[in-house]
Amino acid sequence: MSLLELDGVKVHFPIKKGVLFDRTVGHVYAVDGVSLKVEAGETYGLVGESGCGKTTLGRSVLRLVDITEGSVVLDGTDLAKLPNEEMRRFRRRLQMVFQDPLGSLNPRQNIESILSEGMVAHGIGKNQEERREKIKAILERVGLPSNALARYPHEFSGGQRQRIGIARALVLEPDVIICDEPVSALDVSIQAQVVNLLEELQEELGLTYLVIAHDLAVVRHISDVIGVMYLGSLVEEAPSDTLYAEPKHPYTKALMSAVPVPDPEVEDRRERILLTGDLPSPANPPTGCRFHTRCPWAQAEKCATERPELKDVGGGHRVACHYTAEIASGELAPTRPTGIEAVTETEDALVKPAEGEAEVPAALLPADSTTKPDAPAVKEKVPAAAETPGDPAADAVAKDQDAATPEASGKGPAGTD
Amino acid sequence: MSVATKSEKIQRLAELTATKETGTGASLWREAFRRLKRSKMAIIGAIIISLFVVLAIVGPYIAPHAATAQAWRGEVFPNRGEFVGPRGENWFGLDHLGRDMFSRMLIGARQTLLVGIIATMIGLVTGFLIGGISGAAATLGGDAGKRIDSVIMRFIDMLLAMPSLLLAVSIAAIMGQSLTTVMIAVGVVQIPVFARLLRGSMLAQGGADYVLAAKSLGVRKRRIVVSQIIPNSLSPVIVQATLSLATAIIEAAALSYLGLGNPDPAIPEWGVMLTQAQRFFDNAPLMALYPAVGIIITALGFTLFGEAMREALDPKLRG
Numbered sequence: 001m002s003l004l005e006l007d008g009v010k011v012h013f014p015i016k017k018g019v020l021f022d023r024t025v026g027h028v029y030a031v032d033g034v035s036l037k038v039e040a041g042e043t044y045g046l047v048g049e050s051g052c053g054k055t056t057l058g059r060s061v062l063r064l065v066d067i068t069e070g071s072v073v074l075d076g077t078d079l080a081k082l083p084n085e086e087m088r089r090f091r092r093r094l095q096m097v098f099q100d101p102l103g104s105l106n107p108r109q110n111i112e113s114i115l116s117e118g119m120v121a122h123g124i125g126k127n128q129e130e131r132r133e134k135i136k137a138i139l140e141r142v143g144l145p146s147n148a149l150a151r152y153p154h155e156f157s158g159g160q161r162q163r164i165g166i167a168r169a170l171v172l173e174p175d176v177i178i179c180d181e182p183v184s185a186l187d188v189s190i191q192a193q194v195v196n197l198l199e200e201l202q203e204e205l206g207l208t209y210l211v212i213a214h215d216l217a218v219v220r221h222i223s224d225v226i227g228v229m230y231l232g233s234l235v236e237e238a239p240s241d242t243l244y245a246e247p248k249h250p251y252t253k254a255l256m257s258a259v260p261v262p263d264p265e266v267e268d269r270r271e272r273i274l275l276t277g278d279l280p281s282p283a284n285p286p287t288g289c290r291f292h293t294r295c296p297w298a299q300a301e302k303c304a305t306e307r308p309e310l311k312d313v314g315g316g317h318r319v320a321c322h323y324t325a326e327i328a329s330g331e332l333a334p335t336r337p338t339g340i341e342a343v344t345e346t347e348d349a350l351v352k353p354a355e356g357e358a359e360v361p362a363a364l365l366p367a368d369s370t371t372k373p374d375a376p377a378v379k380e381k382v383p384a385a386a387e388t389p390g391d392p393a394a395d396a397v398a399k400d401q402d403a404a405t406p407e408a409s410g411k412g413p414a415g416t417d
Numbered sequence: 418m419s420v421a422t423k424s425e426k427i428q429r430l431a432e433l434t435a436t437k438e439t440g441t442g443a444s445l446w447r448e449a450f451r452r453l454k455r456s457k458m459a460i461i462g463a464i465i466i467s468l469f470v471v472l473a474i475v476g477p478y479i480a481p482h483a484a485t486a487q488a489w490r491g492e493v494f495p496n497r498g499e500f501v502g503p504r505g506e507n508w509f510g511l512d513h514l515g516r517d518m519f520s521r522m523l524i525g526a527r528q529t530l531l532v533g534i535i536a537t538m539i540g541l542v543t544g545f546l547i548g549g550i551s552g553a554a555a556t557l558g559g560d561a562g563k564r565i566d567s568v569i570m571r572f573i574d575m576l577l578a579m580p581s582l583l584l585a586v587s588i589a590a591i592m593g594q595s596l597t598t599v600m601i602a603v604g605v606v607q608i609p610v611f612a613r614l615l616r617g618s619m620l621a622q623g624g625a626d627y628v629l630a631a632k633s634l635g636v637r638k639r640r641i642v643v644s645q646i647i648p649n650s651l652s653p654v655i656v657q658a659t660l661s662l663a664t665a666i667i668e669a670a671a672l673s674y675l676g677l678g679n680p681d682p683a684i685p686e687w688g689v690m691l692t693q694a695q696r697f698f699d700n701a702p703l704m705a706l707y708p709a710v711g712i713i714i715t716a717l718g719f720t721l722f723g724e725a726m727r728e729a730l731d732p733k734l735r736g
């Protein structure tokens with residue numbers, strides 16, 4: 001049995017309106033049915049673009065947000081059903097490292113006070129002396145000087161602050177640490193240090209991590225298993241190397257194709273899948289497959305009506321797509337322009353925007369402008385793509401791109417009009 | 418040579434970091450205090466305030482004459498418009514009943530300060546309790562807490578909707594004419610200000626990451642409020658309290674001016690003195706000038722200090 005098991009977790013936030021008495025007018029489906037298992041001593045990486053619900057999922061494990069439905073089982077105990085006081089005591093076993101190192105530390109408490117807060121709450125250590133000894137040992141372990149005790153968070157650098165955040169989680173000797181974007185607020189050089197520290201601590205203390213991040217390189221580096229989230233649910237889950245080597249879900253393919261390659265020649269020629277439209281609103285998610293409004297391989301039947309389940313396709317690789325096999329075998333051709341051909345053939349025109357986008361893995365920009373100028377068959381599909389939600393925004397982005405690509409500028413808007 | 422300079426540089430860098438790493442840390446309060454000490458405004462304000470406080474404490478003892486002594490009654494004729502201005506024996510002259518103005522000013526300082534402090538304390542303590550309960554309920558109490566907060570805040574809105582002077586006058590009308598009434602009336606008017614300020618500040622802090630972090634650590638709710646949210650919500654309340662001292666003194670003077678102050682002649686108060694002086698303003702403007710200037714200078718002192726505190730505590734200046 002896995003250490004941490006999530007089964008059908010849903011977190012729906014009510015949207016409330018009203019002057020005197022609030023009434024619920026709808027829900028934001030932040031997390032909508034996620035099931036995953038984290039093995040003891042493993043690192044589970046959760047990736048996805050901004051707003052896909054990965055942070056909410058992380059918080060729901062600690063019950064920092066209310067779980068609407070489903071169960072979170074840690075070592076045989078269903079946290080979703082625990083009474084509040086028991087949940088509070090259970091938090092000792094589940095800790096969290098936050099994204100913003102400064103914001104997550106109380107500016108009016110010194111380091112000793114910050115680190116002993118949790119110990120006091122759980123009755124660890126008989127007196128302040130005993131707690132101080134423990135804090136000193138942990139500070140040393142995470143690479144902070146012991147004279148840090150009397151100092152305040154604003155007196156430390158970003159990397160040091162994140163170490164304090166990690167130390168705060170460690171003093172409680174938890175089983176699982178949820179790292180919510182642990183390094184995204186840090187400089188790249190500091191990122192490596194913190195990631196290495198997390199790995200060392202895992203080896204030494206046998207910790208289990210649930211790492212939430214949008215940086216694909218970081219996630220790949222530290223994760224054993226990776227789950228890809230899109231609009232509140234998992235679309236694909238696989239051991240880290242497998243996922244990067246052969247992504248099967250169309251969304252994962254697009255996500256992976258956004259990672260820049262350090263070799264300029266390969267970078268010029270590599271295939272890129274550019275998605276159309278924006279992330280749909282989680283308050284009004286599309287029917288059927290959540291991704292069908294932007295999927296290059298979307299089919300007329302099934303995709304818009306039936307929600308695909310995560311299915312094991314072998315080797316612990318789970319994919320939530322009706323047509324996994326067909327897409328993999330090439331049997332199904334993309335029904336929307338993907339930008340693949342454009343990238344390979346009209347290199348000059350596309351080098352500029354490609355460079356600009358490469359830095360933002362989650363920015364899966366619309367592909368309207370990148371349609372190959374001399375491919376009328378593909379171009380006719382553009383109006384269909386424009387029917388997706390978030391259409392005006394997509395058009396605006398498309399026009400920006402047109403301006404940047406002189407060759408396409410004449411054709412792009414003509415195709416859309 | 419370049420190697421030498423490089424190693425020197427490293428040496429210096431090591432020294433710099435070493436000095437930075439020794440010693441205790443500077444809390445935000447201490448840094449705010451350091452900024453306050455550097456502010457000219459704060460120093461001027463502090464000097465005025467301390468002079469006023471010293472005066473309030475020792476005033477009655479150093480006053481050359483008693484507050485009710487009418488030794489020069491025969492020299493003042495209000496009906497004929499004959500008054501006595503400043504002279505060697507009576508530095509500030511005499512009032513309409515032939516009492517020494519200078520002595521009355523000295524003795525009155527204590528009452529004026531007491532009115533300011535007690536009225537502000539009434540407002541601060543009550544407002545703090547109401548705002549604290551409301552803020553705590555709204556941030557950590559869940560849906561039920563939000564409802565409690567809503568009810569409390571509508572009540573506070575009601576208080577806030579009433580014109581403050583009208584509210585004070587009605588309280589004074591109910592409770593009768595005395596200094597206590599003035600203090601309570603002025604204090605009650607301040608309650609909604611403090612309550613709203615603390616609640617708003619707590620709501621802003623309640624969503625902060627460190628509160629979430631404390632929750633995830635398993636810290637009890639009561640402790641989160643006391644040790645995490647409230648210490649971070651205090652700054653604006655402290656500033657408001659300092660500024661309120663100034664307005665409380667002015668408002669108390671205003672109420673006294675309307676005739677709601679203490680009528681006891683043995684306990685002079687600047688606001689009451691101002692009221693009495695206005696009847697003879699045509700013939701003896703100086704009689705009104707002394708208490709008025711006294712009130713203005715004290716209020717200015719508190720305002721200057723309060724403004725300086727606001728700047729010192731402003732987290733945006735945190736470097």
